[in-house]
Amino acid sequence: MYQVVIVEDDPMVSLLDKTFTEKDPRFTVIQTFSEGRSALEWLSCHPADLLILDVYMPLLTGMELLHELRAREIESDVIMVTAANDAKTVDALLKLGVVDYLVKPFTWERFQQALDTFCRHRQAVAGEAVSQDALDQLFAPSASSPEHPVPKGVQESTLERIRTCLRTAPPQGLPSESISRQTGLSVVTVRRYMNYLVERGEVVSSFNYDTGGRPCRLYRYPGLA
Structure with missing residues (x-):
């Protein structure tokens, strides 16, 4: 924090x-x-x-x-x-x-x-070297790069709903199902948007293996852990 x-x-x-x-x-x-x-x-x-x-x-x-x-x-x-x-x-x-x-x-x-x-x-400056993509996100965050173009159908208003949800997430993050319930979006839509945000480097994902069954993928902002 x-x-x-x-x-x-x-x-x-x-x-x-x-x-x-x-x-x-x-x-x-x-x-x-x-x-x-x-x-x-x-x-x-x-x-x-x-x-x-x-x-x-x-x-x-x-x-x-x-x-x-x-x-x-x-x-x-x-x-x-x-x-x-x-x-x-x-x-x-x-x-x-x-x-x-x-x-x-x-x-x-x-x-x-x-x-x-x-x-x-x-x-962007957390590691020993800074990638061009990280610099692009720092100096031109609204611009898409050739490696991570904005997918067809991705809406800024929907991205902001998901971002607002993640800002209040617990430190370990939230699974797609919880984000879906809190935003009113379908799980399929949430996963598509989360894949985009992870590719951009805006959000990080990890696995929770303490579920007693299939591991659960959690999403969070980098500064929350």
Whole structure:
């Protein structure tokens, strides 16, 4: 499970960030801060996978905090959630390597997209070498590759129903039958879509041999185990 720190001076936005983050079982919020200086002191001693960071804050701005973190070789990934949308600020933060940038106000769907982008990034660089397909999924996730073209009849709305189901799956994953019941799709349809998501590298599958009978295939997001 990925550990998240929120740095946001607006308590309502901070609560919204936390609520949206913890709707995804791949993440847990371990600390929240209302200003950058306290966040810097804490992060200097404690690891975190992901920061959800505002720009305009007292004592130390989000930009200054990120500069300090990088100077101290603290490599936590960052998603900016901020009202700062002037081109100079956006460009400077992107050059500091933020994973995604959300301008307030934002929707849950867009926030979830940012979390998915972070997970794709972590998955792509998890091994000793990075495949071209993993890079394609990281930099152009909506584009299909020749190796994994979008099959005829695959609908984005159906993919999203399945993704939503998997985001609330237990750590060991879910079998096709459970996904079918929760989404209202047929088992045959679920298996076809799961094969596609596994081929893309978005979802991983494993076998459960503790069924007392035929092994059961389970599906989950990579960050859940």
